[in-house]
Amino acid sequence: MSKTIRIGLIGAGFIGRSHATAYLNQCQFGSEIKPELVVVADPVETAAKALAESHGFARYTSDWREVVKADDVDLVCICTPNNMHCEIAIEAARNGKAINCEKPLGMNGDESEQAARAVKECGVIATCGFNTIKIxxxxxxxxxxxxxxxxxxxxxxxxxxxxxxxxxxxxxxxxxxxxxxxxxxxxxxxxxxxxxxxxxxxxxxxxxxxxxxxxxxxxxxxxxxxxxxxxxxxxxxxxxxxxxxxxxxxxxxxxxxxxxxxxxxxxxxxxxxxxxxxMxxxxxxxxxxxxxxxxxxxxxxxxxxxxxxxxxxxPGIGIGYQDLKTIEERHVLENIVNSTTPAVDFVFAAKIDRVMEAVLESAKTGRWVDVKPVKV
Ligand SMILES: NC(=O)c1ccc[n+]([C@@H]2O[C@H](COP(=O)([O-])OP(=O)(O)OC[C@H]3O[C@@H](n4cnc5c(N)ncnc54)[C@H](O)[C@@H]3O)[C@@H](O)[C@H]2O)c1
Missing domain, CATH: 3.30.360.10 (Dihydrodipicolinate Reductase; domain 2)
Known part of the structure; x- marks a missing residue:
């Protein structure tokens, strides 16, 4: 039976375009899961409009809050600058949306941990765009x-x-x-x-x-x-x-x-x-x-x-970088349809932010720093 997952994409820049293309390319995997491009948001309205027109989103907006609240959106795809990732992800989770957020998940480990906790509390499926794992x-x-x-x-x-x-x-x-x-x-x-x-x-x-x-x-x-x-x-x-x-x-x-x-x-x-x-x-x-x-x-x-x-x-023909995004989206769509936890969930992503914040601290102090555990 075919299942339709309705997509709201936030951030119509370089990687937003790649995600939008990856949804269109889902036919590569057959027809049983169909993403429907519903809405794209970007404060630069011309960017949102251009992506809506090139990829066939039904509408566009300059306000990301419209996307996370929309009744006709199942999956929110976050492709904004890093400082917006967790705020949008937490609002999306509170509105019961599944999430695919670009990497790195947060500005630091605490913020990412907070997003991981919100996702757990709201019981939504969330993944993070570490596509080189999909090679x-x-x-x-x-x-x-x-x-x-x-x-x-x-x-x-x-x-x-x-x-x-x-x-x-x-x-x-x-x-x-x-x-x-x-x-x-x-x-x-x-x-x-x-x-x-x-x-x-x-x-x-x-x-x-x-x-x-x-x-x-x-x-x-x-x-x-x-x-x-x-x-x-x-x-x-x-x-x-x-x-x-x-x-x-x-x-x-x-x-x-x-x-x-x-x-x-x-x-x-x-x-x-x-x-x-x-690759x-x-x-x-x-x-x-x-x-x-x-x-x-x-x-x-x-x-x-x-x-x-x-x-x-x-063998030997090879796939390319864009195909990794197609695989990434496929996995999150399957996770939604089958109610399974993504291999790259927000806890996985928050652990990476914990490592990188420890490196920044070590660079300041000149000392070894223990990586804080992620607690959700
Ligand atoms: N997985 C990968 O291989 C990969 C590659 C490139 C970028 N990224 C990640 O993707 C994210 C975006 O990077 P990019 O290269 O696409 O940047 P970009 O500058 O090309 O695009 C960012 C877009 O977000 C929009 N934006 C800014 N504030 C916004 C808001 N409040 N609401 C909605 N849209 C907003 C901007 O107008 C712009 O169109 C970054 O977190 C980056 O780390 C991942």
Whole structure:
């Protein structure tokens, strides 16, 4: 039987457009769950109107409160700057709506924990937009790690570097101001690494880190200098609950790095390596192979890896970044229809915010900081 889920989307910018496209692409998974694009909100009314027209939302508004209160909306998709995420999510939960909120969930761990609590109290389904978890070969890596064949985690090394702001003349944007986000490269980039690390390897319990701002001012669109108030670069050491240790870093000013989300997870009996710029491949070394056979094996995306088979019947063709959003939306729609808890729920997302706030504190104090638990 076909089920229709009615969508209200808030924030018609870059990622709002990607989510809207992902809803339209749900036909990729068959016809039993149909998203209906009902309303899009953005204070820039021309942006809301343009997305409504390009993607077929029935109406648009400049007021997000209309969306969370609308009787004809089942799922609220939050694609605004970070400082608005939790306020909107809490209001959506109070109005009984399911939620898909972009990452990072909140401005800090307390705010995210509050949103996780609201979602629990209101009994609504909520997920957070950590789409790199949805990469098919990452799902494959999880199966291998969970099977235990690689043994115990010893060391995780992960980074996410881009050159989006490597040019000192790149324009100022909302994401560089502390009132909109306390986190710079860490919230935009390292958060994705943290999501994969937490998904594959479990929780981080303590960190010690450093952050830096390379360009402390940038020009806005009118040519006026504005301050840059959050990290261009960040790095930290961490301890995992399971005994492993890690090193995670991010940079938005790394010339030559386009989407350099890379990691190496070293275990007692093998290693897994990954690079987002080659997101349809993963490299695995098994120390249990005969010495003459030992070496890294490159596995290319194939049916059987996560949701890859929903896109292509054969291996090696590959999927792209937009497809990750299609998978993310599919999972939340299935969670709504089947009343199941998302793998990436608000508690999962709040734990990541707890780690990043601990890094900020460590960067100030120069000390190791324990990551606060998430209590809901
Ligand atoms: N998952 C990913 O890969 C990914 C990628 C990019 C951005 N993001 C996240 O998505 C969020 C938005 O980033 P973006 O790159 O789309 O930014 P953007 O600037 O392109 O879009 C943000 C939009 O939100 C609108 N907005 C601002 N205040 C609003 C309000 N009160 N109500 C409704 N709309 C409002 C803006 O007018 C703008 O259209 C951020 O939290 C970011 O971290 C995630």
């Amino acid at each position: 098919p070969v990452i799902a494959y890596a999880k199966e291998i790690i969970d099977s235990g064949e690689l043994g115990e985690l010893v060391l995780f090394r992960g980074s996410y570097d881009t050159d989006g702001l490597a040019d000192p003349d790149a324009p100022h944007a909302w994401r560089m101001l502390a009132k909109n986000s306390l986190l710079g490269s860490m919230g935009d980039l390292a958060a994705h690494v943290l999501s994969i690390s937490q998904y594959l390897l479990g929780d981080i319990t303590a960190v010690t880190g450093m952050t830096g701002i390379l360009y402390s001012q940038r020009k806005d669109s009118a040519g006026n200098l504005q301050p840059v108030e959050n990290d261009d670069v960040a790095q930290f050491l961490c301890r995992y609950q399971n005994g492993g240790i890690g090193y995670i870093s991010s940079s938005r000013v790394a010339p030559g790095r386009k989407q350099g989300e890379v990691f190496e997870a070293q275990f007692t009996k093998g290693i897994i390596t990954f690079n987002l710029e080659r 349809n491949e993963i490299n695995i070394y098994r120390h249990t192979d005969k010495p003459v056979d030992q070496g890294f094996k490159t596995i290319i995306s194939a049916p059987g890896h996560g949701e890859y088979g929903k896109f292509w019947g054969g």
